[in-house]
Amino acid sequence: MNINHTLTCTTCGEDTDVRFGLSNRKVQPLRFPCPHCGSRIDVTLELGNGFTFEGAKLIDDRQPKAAFDNTNPFVDLHLDFPVWPDKYVPGNTPFIVAFRKVKKGTPEEKIALLQRHGQRVSQLDALAESSSAIHQIIRLYHGRNKQLFITRAAGFLGEKPQTSLLGQDLNALLYRFVSTVFEPFVDMNLVRQNVDDFFRVLVGLADKDRAAINAMMQRFEDSGFLTHLQKDCLELYPEIFSAELALRAAFFLDVTDDQGRGVPARISTADFKSYKDLYKDIAEVFGRQLVLVAAINNLEKRGDADAFFKPKDGNALSSLDKFAEKTLSDRFKYLDDCWYPIDTDIVDTGVRNAIAHYLTEYDDLTQEITYFPEKEGIRQERGETMHLLDFMRMILLLFRQMHSLHHLIKALLYYDLLIRKKA
Numbered sequence: 001m002n003i004n005h006t007l008t009c010t011t012c013g014e015d016t017d018v019r020f021g022l023s024n025r026k027v028q029p030l031r032f033p034c035p036h037c038g039s040r041i042d043v044t045l046e047l048g049n050g051f052t053f054e055g056a057k058l059i060d061d062r063q064p065k066a067a068f069d070n071t072n073p074f075v076d077l078h079l080d081f082p083v084w085p086d087k088y089v090p091g092n093t094p095f096i097v098a099f100r101k102v103k104k105g106t107p108e109e110k111i112a113l114l115q116r117h118g119q120r121v122s123q124l125d126a127l128a129e130s131s132s133a134i135h136q137i138i139r140l141y142h143g144r145n146k147q148l149f150i151t152r153a154a155g156f157l158g159e160k161p162q163t164s165l166l167g168q169d170l171n172a173l174l175y176r177f178v179s180t181v182f183e184p185f186v187d188m189n190l191v192r193q194n195v196d197d198f199f200r201v202l203v204g205l206a207d208k209d210r211a212a213i214n215a216m217m218q219r220f221e222d223s224g225f226l227t228h229l230q231k232d233c234l235e236l237y238p239e240i241f242s243a244e245l246a247l248r249a250a251f252f253l254d255v256t257d258d259q260g261r262g263v264p265a266r267i268s269t270a271d272f273k274s275y276k277d278l279y280k281d282i283a284e285v286f287g288r289q290l291v292l293v294a295a296i297n298n299l300e301k302r303g304d305a306d307a308f309f310k311p312k313d314g315n316a317l318s319s320l321d322k323f324a325e326k327t328l329s330d331r332f333k334y335l336d337d338c339w340y341p342i343d344t345d346i347v348d349t350g351v352r353n354a355i356a357h358y359l360t361e362y363d364d365l366t367q368e369i370t371y372f373p374e375k376e377g378i379r380q381e382r383g384e385t386m387h388l389l390d391f392m393r394m395i396l397l398l399f400r401q402m403h404s405l406h407h408l409i410k411a412l413l414y415y416d417l418l419i420r421k422k423a
């Protein structure tokens with residue numbers, strides 16, 4: 001369903017025709033810049049209670065009598081889909097345009113894909129009001145009162161609270177909670193496949209040389225590396241959950257052929273500034289997860305977590321610590337024929353560095369991000385560009401990678417508790 005209104009900017013007094021495509025989310029915060037003066041206009045639609053406006057107002061005698069006539073600038077808004085900017089065409093609603101963008105296939109296949117997107121969005125709608133509980137439960141896991149964590153997490157999942165405070169049982173509850181809440185964000189089949197692979201690889205390593213893998217685990221325990229990394233992973237989840245509004249359009253790209261950069265479509269809420277640090281933070285944690293991938297790779301190939309191979313253009317690293325000192329993009333070259341396949345393009349270090357060094361610009365009107373990758377400390381004169389939707393997609397894909405490797409941490413913790421320390 002769609003609602004048409006002409007909104008009058010309270011800054012410049014000019015009119016904009018807006019078509020609101022309705023989501024099923026109870027509260028729908030929408031945002032766009034005034035096409036005349038660029039001022040921010042926030043619209044919140046609460047189902048059952050109607051619209052509230054900030055930066056614009058609705059003047060009765062300026063409302064369209066019939067369809068818009070394209071004399072005013074036109075804006076389409078929809079939380080659940082990307083919106084392709086165009087002039088007003090009756091019937092070309094964001095939903096219909098999105099449907100046309102779904103991957104090629106029979107009408108039944110296209111409908112199934114659209115339903116998959118719809119199911120995800122509905123799951124998020126249902127969780128929207130639990131946002132603060134989700135933040136709290138994740139924080140409680142690392143708090144002192146483990147019983148409180150159990151009560152709250154089990155209550156959230158509709159389970160009877162467990163009595164065991166054993167590490168493996170707390171972990172099992174934590175990961176049931178995380179898997180439930182974040183199911184809409186990830187591909188569960190892929191996650192299950194990864195989990196199976198991780199356990200298989202660890203058990204294989206233990207069969208081959210238990211002393212070597214146990215020595216690695218002892219080192220992780222002495223340095224606290226694994227538990228710190230688990231904590232840092234967990235801190236990202238509430239942030240990702242808070243980004244769900246702007247990620248909805250990025251989820252939609254899962255069911256289209258538009259996978260790469262340059263999708264000239266827009267997001268109908270928030271802006272770049274709200275999310276730019278999230279990308280940098282996930283990249284940081286992902287970089288440290290690679291230490292685990294490297295350690296296992298070295299164990300598999302050379303029987304020692306610190307034994308790196310010698311790359312063509314340099315020396316072999318002498319230890320995992322040396323690996324951790326390398327820049328993120330350099331780390332990939334020390335993962336020879338890696339047991340865990342990683343797309344080395346998953347992190348755009350140019351974008352990451354530009355954000356870290358405040359070398360980004362954002363145009364609210366076009367949702368275009370310009371970033372200036374640094375070269376030898378010097379800001380490049382010519383920036384590179386992408387759209388906010390591209391950027392949200394990058395966040396989503398990197399989060400999925402981080403989430404998969406978080407299960408490697410889970411597998412290592414289980415190995416430690418159930419195999420190494422039981423032996």
Ligand SMILES: [Zn+2]
Pocket residue numbers: 009010011012013014034035036037038039
């Ligand atoms: Zn204006």
